[in-house]
Amino acid sequence: DAEITQSPRHKITETGRQVTLACHQTWNHNNMFWYRQDLGHGLRLIHYSYGVQDTNKGEVSDGYSVSRSNTEDLPLTLESAASSQTSVYFCASQIGPAGEQYFGPGTRLTVT
Amino acid sequence: AQSVTQLDSQVPVFEEAPVELRCNYSSSVSVYLFWYVQYPNQGLQLLLKYLSGSTLVKGINGFEAEFNKSQTSFHLRKPSVHISDTAEYFCAFNAGGTSYGKLTFGQGTILTVHP
Numbered sequence: 001d002a003e004i005t006q007s008p009r010h011k012i013t014e015t016g017r018q019v020t021l022a023c024h025q026t027w028n029h030n031n032m033f034w035y036r037q038d039l040g041h042g043l044r045l046i047h048y049s050y051g052v053q054d055t056n057k058g059e060v061s062d063g064y065s066v067s068r069s070n071t072e073d074l075p076l077t078l079e080s081a082a083s084s085q086t087s088v089y090f091c092a093s094q095i096g097p098a099g100e101q102y103f104g105p106g107t108r109l110t111v112t
Numbered sequence: 113a114q115s116v117t118q119l120d121s122q123v124p125v126f127e128e129a130p131v132e133l134r135c136n137y138s139s140s141v142s143v144y145l146f147w148y149v150q151y152p153n154q155g156l157q158l159l160l161k162y163l164s165g166s167t168l169v170k171g172i173n174g175f176e177a178e179f180n181k182s183q184t185s186f187h188l189r190k191p192s193v194h195i196s197d198t199a200e201y202f203c204a205f206n207a208g209g210t211s212y213g214k215l216t217f218g219q220g221t222i223l224t225v226h227p
Contacts, residue, residue: 031213042202042219043156050212058214090155097213098144098163098206103155 003027006091006104013111019078021107023091031094032074033101034058034066036087043090049074081111114139116203118218126226127195133188133221135203143205145186146215147177150200159201162186173197198225 004025013019025032034046045058047066055066063085065077078085088108092101119134137143144163148156160171167179177188186203203218 033214040219043217045214048214092156094213099213100146100158100161101213101215103148103157105155106153 004104021076025093029093033092116218146204148202
């Protein structure tokens with residue numbers, strides 16, 4: 001079955017370190033998204049991509065970057081981790097502009 | 113500005129009682145509407161969606177929602193809840209061509225079903 005996976009599921013890192021969260025989908029979807037989920041804020045969009053070599057900033061993109069070198073993967077990089085980036089991160093993919101998004105299981109990141 | 117408001121942050125109900133989770137949206141264009149459910153320590157799972165056609169949409173696990181364009185609402189209902197329905201529920205919309213797939217989420221409603 002097609003799916004979307006995230007790794008690692010849990011990560012503890014120190015302030016200032018670079019961290020990369022992986023997202024891999026096997027649906028061959030063009031659209032992929034990264035969100036963070038924080039208590040009281042719901043889900044907020046960090047970055048998104050509509051295809052290979054395409055990336056766009058979301059509403060909370062400062063301190064994050066993504067790259068899209070193939071259809072299946074959209075890794076999220078925290079350039080220099082900060083305590084404010086402690087959160088649960090979700091990746092999602094979408095077949096097209098009117099379709100639903102399919103979510104991965106999430107990565108819980110703690111920055112100490 | 114486009115936004116989604118879930119009118120209740122928490123809804124406690126007893127098992128087998130009916131429930132309604134309220135969602136209002138604000139958009140100047142036609143939208144696609146979704147309800148997602150999130151169980152503890154899991155990702156979001158699609159419950160149901162409204163793209164076009166009949167305004168009453170049926171989803172998984174016995175849930176349904178009604179799209180009301182005049183009231184810009186998309187309330188989620190279930191006639192009889194189970195303990196297993198305890199979860200957080202998110203309403204979201206996609207503003208079609210102007211957003212090209214991006215979803216705007218509400219803040220979430222925590223549904224707690226008591227025995």
